[in-house]
Amino acid sequence: MWKAFLKAWEAVCGAKDSPTLEIPARKAFLLQPTVFAGPCKTSSLHVQLLGKVVAPNTPNAWKQCGSGFWLIFFEVDNLIMDGSGEIDGQGSTWWTTIANGEKTNSNCQRPTALLFNKCENLQLRGLTHVNPPDAHIKIYRSNNARLSNLHIMAPKDSPNTDGIDISESNNVHVQDSVIGTGDDCIAINNGSAYINITNIACGPGHGISVGSLGEYGGFASVQDVRVYNCSFTGTQNGARIKTWQGGSGYAKKISFQKITLRAAENPIIIDQNYCAKDSCNNQTSVEVSDITYSGFQGTCADEKAITFACSTSPGCLNVVMDQINITSVVPGKEIIASCNNVNGTSKDTVPKVPCLSAK
Numbered sequence: 001m002w003k004a005f006l007k008a009w010e011a012v013c014g015a016k017d018s019p020t021l022e023i024p025a026r027k028a029f030l031l032q033p034t035v036f037a038g039p040c041k042t043s044s045l046h047v048q049l050l051g052k053v054v055a056p057n058t059p060n061a062w063k064q065c066g067s068g069f070w071l072i073f074f075e076v077d078n079l080i081m082d083g084s085g086e087i088d089g090q091g092s093t094w095w096t097t098i099a100n101g102e103k104t105n106s107n108c109q110r111p112t113a114l115l116f117n118k119c120e121n122l123q124l125r126g127l128t129h130v131n132p133p134d135a136h137i138k139i140y141r142s143n144n145a146r147l148s149n150l151h152i153m154a155p156k157d158s159p160n161t162d163g164i165d166i167s168e169s170n171n172v173h174v175q176d177s178v179i180g181t182g183d184d185c186i187a188i189n190n191g192s193a194y195i196n197i198t199n200i201a202c203g204p205g206h207g208i209s210v211g212s213l214g215e216y217g218g219f220a221s222v223q224d225v226r227v228y229n230c231s232f233t234g235t236q237n238g239a240r241i242k243t244w245q246g247g248s249g250y251a252k253k254i255s256f257q258k259i260t261l262r263a264a265e266n267p268i269i270i271d272q273n274y275c276a277k278d279s280c281n282n283q284t285s286v287e288v289s290d291i292t293y294s295g296f297q298g299t300c301a302d303e304k305a306i307t308f309a310c311s312t313s314p315g316c317l318n319v320v321m322d323q324i325n326i327t328s329v330v331p332g333k334e335i336i337a338s339c340n341n342v343n344g345t346s347k348d349t350v351p352k353v354p355c356l357s358a359k
Helices: 002-013 092-099
Strands: 020-023 028-030 034-037 045-049 052-054 069-074 079-082 086-088 112-117 123-125 128-130 137-140 145-148 151-153 164-167 170-180 186-188 192-202 208-213 219-233 239-244 248-264 268-274 287-300 304-309 316-328 336-340 342-350
Touching: 002 020, 002 034, 137 145, 164 170, 164 192, 186 192, 192 208, 208 219, 208 248, 239 248, 239 287, 268 287, 268 316, 304 316
Parallel strands: 020 045, 028 052, 034 069, 045 079, 052 086, 069 112, 079 123, 086 128, 112 137, 123 145, 128 151, 137 164, 145 170, 151 170, 164 186, 170 192, 186 208, 192 219, 208 239, 219 248, 239 268, 248 287, 268 304, 287 316, 304 336, 316 342
Antiparallel strands: none
């Protein structure tokens, strides 16, 4: 089956027109780790997934998994991948193997299910993605990507199963999708700019996160991120920015607007205290600035609705809050905001943020 897929790929990638690789409905296809490599001769290539693509069902059944990925599209520009089909990473045995401290025969690391690497003008839409060993989808060095109408699912306790990871990519649009998983619904990582996330239903999961940034003292940059009209239901976090102590760089011009909360544990959080030890000195971190939160409505499952845990230097700069109304999921219970080393303004914000200036 694996060789048949590669042969079909070679045919469509080598065609000069606008070919379609169709994976038929009502059938399941077992695939080992596969690289669908370009560049292709065609200026536009269509992969239509109507059936089901399934990964090997145990870690020891995997072959050639040293890359850390299952399905890879590499240097395929103008790719359209859509359909009503499903990509099933069959990750449950990986999760239990890692949890029990066991090793696979080949000592493979947990693979991400689907990677797009250097795929300009990508369109990914309509598919269902379930149960990856690690993350569901990674967008890497792929500009002008549009992801829409996706259903991404894994259990709440599945480890590191991010829904969509974006890094070193510009002009990425994610919209009109449902994501429920064991880690970040969407993570925006180093080298990303002009990211638009609209109409996402997140839950369970760890929210929509910028970062983490600046690990191992490294430089990181993220800018011009807009998260709009999204909901967080039963999530560990909502709108989150996270950076490592000792890192450098910036996360700036980031907005979270028109957000609905349903029993989210940490609806708004900036955490600059990531470190590799149990306790760390308060070091410098990635500069977080020009952050806007507006139009938040709903309930919080924890005592802290808003947390700004910023580093001593440079701290969090120009944080703006407007029309925030967060209440406890328990009627009448008080919730609070806590903050360190942050400056900015707040208007019509409940709970009040003591270290921001009222407008």
